[in-house]
Amino acid sequence: MAKDEAAAAEAQAQAAEAEARNRAAQQQFWQAARARKQKRARVRLVIVVGGIALGASIAGGATFYAPGLFGASPPVTSAAAPSPATAAQVAKAQGPQPLTGPAQAIDGATLTVAGQTIRLQGVQAPPASLLCRTNVMEYRCGDIARRVLDSFAGGAPVACLPASGAAQAAGTVAICRNRRGWDLAAMQVEAGWAIIQGAFESSPYRAEQARAQANGAGLWPGFVKPEQWVQQASR
DSSP states (O other), X not given: OHHHHHHHXXXXXXXXXXXXXXXXXXXXXXXXXXXXXXXHHHHHHHHHHHXXXXXXXXXXOOSSOOGGGGOOOOOOOSSOOOOHHHHHXXXXXXXXXXXXXXXXXXXXXXXXXXXXXXXXXXXXXXXTTOOEEOSSOEEOHHHHHHHHHHHHHTTSEEEEEEEEEEEETTEEEEEEEOTTOOBHHHHHHHHTSSEEOSOSTTOTTHHHHHHHHHHTOTTOTTOOOGGGHHHHHTO
């Protein structure tokens, strides 16, 4: 009888141990499922933050509006057309003329407009292939920056005013505005998907970058220094 009781007790202990293991496995499964769900939610949040930043920028008010870039053509007059030499002199006196046309983003600070490569003046953004990491996730920050710039351009013609003498092998440096007259560089910096290039103190985008950094927008969580962008993007 003692043997039967010992066997029964051992069987109960084994059953209790099996039940405990089963509960632990279930708990681990649901914890892992919750972690995956939270990670997906964070990734979705990162992807849509560009659109949220766009709405916030528009609601905040424009400080770089330039209505003349898309103004109406001047009326035709009966005055004689200037000679080629005079036209060249007028063009030189007026400075660089805006490049207008549909825009397509190459990265967060570079566009193609009217077949030309345009780099936004005064800002820089990561290569489109760059991966960024935070404490909780890894995401394609370079591609998101590119897509946000595309959304700011709005799928409509933009106007880019090249800086004097800014034509370079890597493209033309210019201030570009969308059809609403918004400075695309200012919008990218405000949203956190581009940063100031050069001295912070002399940049016209100081206020936008300060707000983006304070709000942890775009690239600022887990910020990667620009000198590391190319190195990490090539991995």
